[in-house]
């Protein structure tokens with residue numbers, strides 16, 4: 001759509017309409033950012049507790065242990081351990097990564113980068129955030145129910161998640177929270193998709209969009225298609241638990257005409273595999289842009305990158321069976337799922353090569369967003385490669401449910417998304433809040449995080465390969481795992497390092513947002529995408545005049561440039577010889 | 578937010594296009610929800626040794642047939658409403674929607690009379706769950722009908738509102754189609 005008349009928002013006057021019930025995509029994006037950072041902290045502390053239990057199973061958890069588990073003298077009890085890994089996974093995936101990458105940067109970046117004044121449905125946008133708040137309250141509330149929170153793993157397989165496995169209300173509230181969050185994210189997704197289709201600035205074709213927008217768009221499409229699948233699954237789970245239906249009950253638990261526990265696994269992974277791409281696609285997009293911005297070179301094969309990300313999106317819908325190789329599906333199916341999964345490495349390799357092509361012989365500026373982007377390239381490369389061992393049926397049968405899997409998926413969807421999120425925060429900080437983060441602290445944050453992160457996840461892959469199973473409390477009662485105690489202690493110390501280095505980020509972020517006086521300039525990174533053509537922080541109406549786009553987002557170091565800059569704004573005609 | 582009520586022709590076209598694009602994805606989302614339910618049903622049914630599972634009577638057909646008739650006519654009435662924008666047609670849609678609701682409640686009490694409860698077996702679970710979830714959507718759609726009724730009554734059907742009316746209509750027809758699929762797969766086959 002070439003042009004659409006967009007009206008300017010009136011400036012909100014009251015505190016409520018400005019900060020709480022705001023229709024402004026920038027404010028909603030910031031709300032999601034705080035929401036995500038809050039849950040990132042909670043999920044992170046849970047991770048440290050899990051790690052503590054795996055390294056020092058008979059010692060009290062430091063500082064808060066005595067207060068949280070008085071009956072065991074501060075030692076994490078087994079049932080709490082199960083709740084911790086369940087809630088850690090749920091919180092990190094749905095309440096930290098999703099709000100930060102999709103909620104915050106989806107909201108903030110899409111209208112600014114496509115030259116729009118807001119999302120196409122601002123009311124829907126606000127409702128989406130407040131549903132996410134309700135969902136978060138349900139989830140946090142479930143921690144305080146009599147039998148505690150959900151403890152069946154973030155995948156909540158029956159029968160662990162039915163009344164037989166977890167009789168408490170915690171599991172019901174978990175399912176309800178996920179359902180509500182699904183509704184919220186679907187609303188957001190429909191808004192994003194429509195916005196990108198109809199509100200692109202005049203002159204901006206799909207391939208003139210920054211790759212960040214591409215990533216967010218593909219994510220939104222996957223969200224709109226597959227979140228309802230999870231929604232249906234958890235709805236049936238709720239009905240099984242509350243109304244006594246029997247979808248996931250089998251054997252003696254069902255009265256007549258048995259249900260099927262494995263059915264939930266199918267439903268869950270039909271959603272679950274696209275979900276990992278839902279999480280990573282925005283990070284891929286952001287990194288694809290930032291590598292070009294800080295290498296001062298056009299993104300190598302930007303069109304191919306966009307198309308291969310699209311190919312991954314399509315393929316991701318066809319591979320879910322690789323999570324279920326051990327459920328006795330027919331060999332014909334396992335072979336097909338294996339082949340399709342392997343196929344994903346082709347488009348992934350294409351854009352990965354494009355990333356390397358982008359930084360190849362660039363005049364790289366090692367600012368903090370670039371450091372984090374390079375970090376993503378490294379950890380995603382490692383995570384992607386180790387995925388091949390899990391896609392292969394023969395090796396997966398051995399590695400299934402070991403720490404190798406845990407290490408692999410943390411590299412792909414935790415480490416790379418986390419680093420991508422930090423890159424985005426440091427990069428868009430001036431446009432969001434009008435101030436720049438402290439670079440020295442940001443660099444310390446990067447290196448310490450990187451060190452801790454690789455210690456944790458590399459270590460996990462090693463112990464997993466040695467046969468350590470996931471989700472068991474105190475694995476060292478098994479003789480064959482006792483030799484893994486030292487390396488588990490190493491992983492835990494790495495996790496503590498990683499956890500502590502986040503304090504640097506929080507201090508830097510909070511100080512910058514609330515106390516820093518020195519204002520950022522309009523375009524501190526010298527980048528040509530549309531959001532840098534307007535003042536920092538972005539004004540209420542974004543663009544005084546709707547911009548007209550004349551060139552792509554990565555026009556750097558064009559030898560014909562005579563402006564004294566080494567980049568072009570997207571509103572400028574491409575300089576030719 | 579939209580300050581102007583009447584738009585120039587170009588803007589009307591754009592508003593319509595935005596409405597259709599958004600509705601495509603809305604309906605895709607809802608379709609996936611129901612598709613998942615149907616997929617689960619198909620998996621349970623094809624893997625069961627006998628169907629309907631042992632001990633199940635034939636299901637009462639009267640109420641499902643009534644529901645089908647009500648929702649089919651309601652869709653036709655809505656079509657007439659979109660063409661004429663007359664209050665009587667949208668009211669007819671509303672009344673038929675309420676009749677559909679009543680026939681669903683009739684179905685549930687009839688099932689209860691036959692001793693079929695949600696926990697009676699997996700087929701009963703399917704029937705109750707599908708009708709509950711569908712009914713919840715019908716309830717939302719009925720609530721949405723209030724706006725067109727108010728707009729038509731006050732004779733304030735602006736261009737933007739006309740687009741919204743089309744969108745509500747699409748949702749209503751969609752629920753009719755879902756019911757038709759449920760009727761055939763749950764009750765007829």
Ligand SMILES: [Cu+2]
Pocket residue numbers: 272273276319320322323
């Ligand atoms: Cu997968």
